[in-house]
Amino acid sequence: MTGSAPKNTVVIEREMAHAPEKIWRALTEASLMNQWLMSNDFEPVVGHKFSLRATPVPGWSGIIECEVLVVEPNARLSYSWGALGLRSVVTWTLTPTAGGTRVRMEHSGFPSEESASYKGAKYGWRKFIGNLEDLVGRMD
């Protein structure tokens, strides 16, 4: 056992030398999202359902089904993320700093009711994970 972050969450935090308002635009305007994330039909409206489209590969359509969950302009954005039948949640948090903005992205896997079976699984599925990693790696 290690004391690392929960295995069902990815957190990336980076300070960027831009105002929150500008970063918010990049996170929420479909044409800008298209340039850094994926082709999409996003709208910053709670309840809006949208798709992110990656290049399909055999066995995977490349479509990620999403729904907007939280819109707090210039501060917080959250949407569900459904791929291969698994639902997860992506949450962006923008915090102003002296030099710009701290950008935090949290991508969380499974709701707590899943955690019992999740804990039971432990580690060692390298091969399996490698396969999924490979799949996600082709999302470009």
Next chain:
Amino acid sequence: MTALADHVFKALSDPTRRAIFEGLTRNGEQTVHALTRRAGISQPAVSKHLVVLKRARLVRHRHEGRETHYSAHPQALAPLFDWMAVYGAFWSDRFDRLEDVLKRMEP
């Protein structure tokens, strides 16, 4: 648990089975006939793939009259999924791209 993980891995290592599984997660419950039409292979071949998916608990089935209806059970993937391994590199790369976009944008 290890045996089940082996079944899941084996089930998803085949592109046709991945396509059947993903089709069920996207389109909901389907009969074996409907699955056969989509898969473009024979019904016995589809049935064989379904046996492998069932063994991994990735799909469930129920009988209704003469038809068997299959549905996805993607929760079977949950215990095996390491989000950092799968999405860590992806998001790190997207952060780099986001910064490139920000540099190109008007202030």
